[in-house]
Amino acid sequence: MGLRMTKQNQLDKLKQECNSCQKCVLGSTRNNIVFSDGSAEAKILLIGEAPGADEDATGTPFVGRAGKLLTKLIEDCGFSRKDDFYICNTVKCRPPENRVPTNEEKALCEKYLLEQIKIVNPKVIVLCGATSAKSFLGDKIKISQIRGQWYKLFDGIDATVIFHPSYLLRNHSEAEGSPRWLTKQDLYKIKKISSR
Ligand code: SF4
Structure with a gap:
């Protein structure tokens, strides 16, 4: 009987492959591949846009100012970032000047993302920000109109x-109805659905 690879083993193998990737132009300027953070066993898989300077320097997603705010919101809502989330981005290398990754770059990097989703097999996929949402829901979407809505992706995985x-960093209010308040409501709903 062959040895069964754990999710972590499979992700490690994929990351190794990714480490030498030069499929798109972003490969030539990166310092580090930013593959993922969190738990391979998580029920929630969060997909952000692309690595920034702090992420490129450390090889870990969501560690700069925006990442720290995301972590705080996650923890305020009773989650553990390390155990409850698997976190990655639409592309694994930093776009120069933090520009939005192009559709071509996202398409060339998609293989890794799809494989990550397949291996982790989460209960909930969280599309974090417009770039991530557009990758799955189409270029025409407006984040303000679809945030908080729920979809089914792949074989019926709940997604929101x-x-x-980084948008919330520019909007400090936590008053009812504010973007930060809405995000907390979204996270509470995510918690409820992921623990069903
Ligand atoms: S962004 Fe993705 S496709 Fe482009 S070089 Fe990096 S890992 Fe490869």
């Missing part, structure tokens, strides 16, 4: 859209 924390 939340604001990107």
